[in-house]
Amino acid sequence: MKISGRNKLEATVKEIVKGEVMAKVVMDHKGTELVAAITIDSVEDLNLAIGDKVTALVKATEMMVIK
Amino acid sequence: MKISGRNKLEATVKEIVKGEVMAKVVMDHKGTELVAAITIDSVEDLNLAIGDKVTALVKATEMMVIK
Amino acid sequence: MKISGRNKLEATVKEIVKGEVMAKVVMDHKGTELVAAITIDSVEDLNLAIGDKVTALVKATEMMVIK
Amino acid sequence: MKISGRNKLEATVKEIVKGEVMAKVVMDHKGTELVAAITIDSVEDLNLAIGDKVTALVKATEMMVIK
Amino acid sequence: MKISGRNKLEATVKEIVKGEVMAKVVMDHKGTELVAAITIDSVEDLNLAIGDKVTALVKATEMMVIK
Amino acid sequence: MKISGRNKLEATVKEIVKGEVMAKVVMDHKGTELVAAITIDSVEDLNLAIGDKVTALVKATEMMVIK
Numbered sequence: 001m002k003i004s005g006r007n008k009l010e011a012t013v014k015e016i017v018k019g020e021v022m023a024k025v026v027m028d029h030k031g032t033e034l035v036a037a038i039t040i041d042s043v044e045d046l047n048l049a050i051g052d053k054v055t056a057l058v059k060a061t062e063m064m065v066i067k
Numbered sequence: 068m069k070i071s072g073r074n075k076l077e078a079t080v081k082e083i084v085k086g087e088v089m090a091k092v093v094m095d096h097k098g099t100e101l102v103a104a105i106t107i108d109s110v111e112d113l114n115l116a117i118g119d120k121v122t123a124l125v126k127a128t129e130m131m132v133i134k
Numbered sequence: 135m136k137i138s139g140r141n142k143l144e145a146t147v148k149e150i151v152k153g154e155v156m157a158k159v160v161m162d163h164k165g166t167e168l169v170a171a172i173t174i175d176s177v178e179d180l181n182l183a184i185g186d187k188v189t190a191l192v193k194a195t196e197m198m199v200i201k
Numbered sequence: 202m203k204i205s206g207r208n209k210l211e212a213t214v215k216e217i218v219k220g221e222v223m224a225k226v227v228m229d230h231k232g233t234e235l236v237a238a239i240t241i242d243s244v245e246d247l248n249l250a251i252g253d254k255v256t257a258l259v260k261a262t263e264m265m266v267i268k
Numbered sequence: 269m270k271i272s273g274r275n276k277l278e279a280t281v282k283e284i285v286k287g288e289v290m291a292k293v294v295m296d297h298k299g300t301e302l303v304a305a306i307t308i309d310s311v312e313d314l315n316l317a318i319g320d321k322v323t324a325l326v327k328a329t330e331m332m333v334i335k
Numbered sequence: 336m337k338i339s340g341r342n343k344l345e346a347t348v349k350e351i352v353k354g355e356v357m358a359k360v361v362m363d364h365k366g367t368e369l370v371a372a373i374t375i376d377s378v379e380d381l382n383l384a385i386g387d388k389v390t391a392l393v394k395a396t397e398m399m400v401i402k
Contacts, residue, residue: 001135003191004176004266005131006102009076019355020220021238024374025132030097035073036130037356037374039194039225039238042138046134055133057137060173061262061396062129063103064072065092065339066122067113068336070392071333071377086154087287088305091173104155104173106292106305106395109339124338127374128195128329132138139265140236143210153288158307159266164231169207170264171289171307180268189267195329196263197237198206199226199272200256201247202269204325205310205400221354222372240328240359240372243272258271261307262396273399274370277344293400298365303341304398314402323401330397331371332340333360334390335381 007058009034013050016043027056074125076101080117083110094123141192143168147184150177161190208259210235214251217244228257275326277302281318284311295324342393344369348385351378362391 011027011034023043027034034056048054078094078101090110094101101123115121145161145168157177161168168190182188212228212235224244228235235257249255279295279302291311295302302324316322346362346369358378362369369391383389 002180002268003133003137004170004172004180006173006176007125008133009099017356019223019357021218021223021225022220022354022356024127024356024376027132030099032076032097034130035127035374035376036132036138037127037195038132038138039140039236041225041236042132042140046132046136046138048132048134052134057131057133058074058125058129059263059265060091060102060104061171062125062394063101064124064394065094065103065105065109065113065115066070066075066124067115067119067337069335069381070338071371071373071381073374073377084155086156086290088285088290088292089153089155089287091155091175102173102175103339104396105339106303106341108292108303109341113337113339126330126332128372129193131193134136137267141259142267143233151289153290156287156289158261158289158309161266164233166210166231168264169261169307169309170266171261172266176266180266182266182268186268191265191267192208192259192263194225194236194238196259196327197235198258198327199228199237199239199243199247199249200204200209200258201249201253201270203314203402204271205304205306205314207307207310220357222352222357222359223354237272238329239272240274240370242359242370243274247270247272260397260399262305271401275393276401277367292395295400298367300344300365302398303395304400305395306400310400314400316400316402320402325399325401326342326393326397328359328370328372330393331369332392333362333371333373333377333381333383334338334343334392335383335387
């Protein structure tokens with residue numbers, strides 16, 4: 001199975017904060033902190049927990065460049 | 068100046084492909100390839116070139132998690 | 135492997151138009167036409183072709199509602 | 202009135218969960234579950250309720266393909 | 269008909285550049301330039317032309333803040 | 336420092352509502368109301384407050400057109 005999304009960053013889950021609809025998932029990728037705002041349904045569906053090895057996925061059209 | 072976008076990845080520009088409207092900017096971030104699809108206007112406005120040190124920016128709501 | 139993105143629509147590829155950077159992938163989902171704008175790199179990486187059975191993926195934060 | 206967003210899925214609202222800022226709107230589209238994360242302001246502005254006939258809207262650049 | 273997307277900016281089309289898949293639509297909103305990257309299919313479907321009075325639409329989850 | 340995101344709207348912060356994960360930031364741009372849904376972490380990192388002069392940032396690929 002392959003996904004068209006071009007950016008795949010291997011990461012480790014460091015922190016999960018659940019609101020009523022959205023959750024914040026903080027990850028570590030080679031020393032850089034990543035933050036994903038996903039639904040709490042997704043957190044439960046993936047059974048996400050601190051220490052999990054995951055992949056952060058970002059579509060190329062969603063990435064900007066700062067110089 | 069600070070930006071609300073939570074994900075900031077330091078990267079080096081490796082390749083730029085320009086279409087008529089959109090451009091593909093391939094970057095290297097600590098050995099991981101990143102791909103941003105931005106307008107060619109942005110490439111010109113930032114004067115992007117191979118070897119440039121840049122920051123890839125992604126809003127937290129645009130990042131998914133795969134497990 | 136599970137993806138946090140909540141919307142997964144089974145579809146069949148009907149048409150692929152490649153530009154220099156972006157490609158248009160037209161799909162059929164139960165009689166409804168879907169259109170994804172992805173990079174041509176993704177089209178090649180997935181080896182997408184007319185008739186392929188695929189899944190269209192959309193993050194919940196990217197879906198709007200019209201009433 | 203026409204909208205540039207290419208993906209329009211007719212759906213029926215099945216569930217609405219309101220947080221303090223964001224709301225989850227679960228819809229049924231021909232037997233497939235759709236989930237939109239929109240602001241609670243939008244839910245109120247559209248006066249969304251269970252059973253409403255709505256259209257889920259997704260921009261082509263926000264749709265990925267899995268194969 | 270109401271759309272959940274919260275940001276609606278009245279604008280006038282100033283320039284349209286068509287690639288093979290994507291188009292750039294430059295608009296003027298009260299003296300501020302807006303740029304939308306949409307599919308050429310959308311440009312044709314809306315029959316967009318220079319001088320058209322349009323509304324630029326942005327979902328709240330797609331807007332960042334710089335300070 | 337330049338950002339590839341094409342749409343930059345000068346605005347004044349009018350209201351901030353914080354949930355547990357996401358925050359709503361309402362802004363005024365030349366008489367038009369703007370609404371951004373960002374993480375509460377961003378609100379705190381930028382130290383956002385009512386009356387702040389800010390810039391709303393939107394990537395061109397995230398802007399739709401209604402006609």
